[in-house]
Amino acid sequence: MTDYAVVNPATGETLATYPTITDDALDAVIGEADAAYRAWRNVPVAERAAKIRRVAELHRERKDELAAIIVREMGKPLAAAEGEVDFAADITEYYADHADKITGDQPIDIEGDGTAVIRRSPLGVLLGIMPWNFPYYQVARFAAPNIVVGNAILLKHAPQCPESAAAIAQMYADAGLAGVYENIYATNEQAATVIADPRVQGVSVTGSERAGSAVAALAGQHLKKVALELGGSDPFILLSTDDLDAAVDAAVEARLDNNGQSCNAAKRFIVHEDLYDGFVEKFTARMAGATVGDPFAEDTVIGPLSSLAAAERLANQVDRAVAQGATLVAGGTRDGAYYPGTVLTDVTSDMDAYSEEFFGPVGVIYKVASEDEAVTLANDTSFGLGSYVFTTDEEQAARIADKIDAGMVFVNVVLADEAGLPFGGVKRSGTSREMGLLAADEFVNKKLIRVGA
Secondary structure, X not given: OOOEEEEOOOOOOEEEEEOOXXXXXXXHHHHHHHHHHHHHOOOOHHHHHHHHHHHHHHHHXXXXXXXXXXXXXXXXXXXXXXXXXXXXXXXXXXXXXXHHHHHOOEEOOOOOXXXXXXXXXXXXXXXXXXXXXXXXXXXXXXXXXXXXXXXXXXXXXXXXXXXXXXXXXXXXXXXXOEOOEEEOOOOHHHXXXXXXXXXXXXXXXXXXXXXXXXXXXXXXXXXXXXXXXOOOOEEEEEOOOOOHHHHHHHHHHHHHHHHHOOOOOEEEEEEEHHHHHHHHHHHHHHHHHOOEOOOOOOOOOEOOOOOHHHHHHHHHHHHHHHHOOOEEEEOXXXXXXXXXXEEEEOOOOOOHHHHOOOOOOEEEEEEEOOHHHHHHHHXXXXXXXXXXXXXXXXXXXXXHHHHOOOOOXXXXXXXXXXXXXXXXXXXXXXXXXXXXXXXXXXXXXXXXXXXXX
């Protein structure tokens, strides 16, 4: 029996199973990665960049195949799957383009004679524990910068994504990076063994608070560097607009991206009372009208959630919210793993829904009377990943951006991530940054070299 299987959430059919790695094979793979690292760290940066650039090219060359895999694995609509492959290629290529910058020495002005520089050196073998919601994108933003700086990667993907995991490993192997990048179908217990292994120098986790807490505790026990990117319940603050329809369109896009299963999706819609009624009406119409169906169909906006269990969890959250006094304005009826665009209002701080993350196409709308009330509500959460602010007042936007407790603030724009923009949060949303130049600083030895006159 194996934990790794492709189960099509649209049909419930098990399409393929993959055997879990044996303990002996895992030990051998760690040894291979360690040996590969010791050679790879001495490879010229230009050659490292060239191999990573080839990985980006392979993403583009195999886009149709790669996209179809994740539609089957986790129900992502085809257009979104194709977009994810393109973005993973862009991220990978970004680190090839910026290899010299992220590995170059950083001079320091000193008072005495001589010179001082910070030299970024790789740490060694790193374990990545990745989630199912963005199978290619998540791996690209962890693996590409760390391989360019000279580290080696062991990658444990989500158990429901074994086919995409194998496809990624094949691309790295075909680019000449076998050993430097290795996929492992490991159990959670085996992942703990990897973290404890002295040949492994760090671990990066993208996933739930529970997973992040468990891994961080284990990494701390073994004095290993850990990077965490966890959940989010991002606020979408709307205080003024010249075009309510456009603001609603942005809100719906930010909520329904990836079937609503995105850590940094807008989930709490905080709307000024002057705009509230119109926003609720238009937002509800758009959410209710979003086409639910076959993820391979061109007109599908919402495919199945990643699994039947995920849909059942979401349905339970919505049902509890309603039982505790929230108003169900639209949606709320599960059909297998499918869950429609759903809108809740009248959620109060004594309800579970006030503090929970809805990982699916559910939007909760709040009414506020002022900027200060909006900021207070936005920050009244244990999460702090992203946030969205829509206003026609530039000074107001700047004030709110300063006051929001989040790792990212997007003003009058949604779905504006780029390879060069850092991604990460604060509070219980995580401790690190991925993408952009900051990602390459997570797992390096920032070594001071001071030379006298």
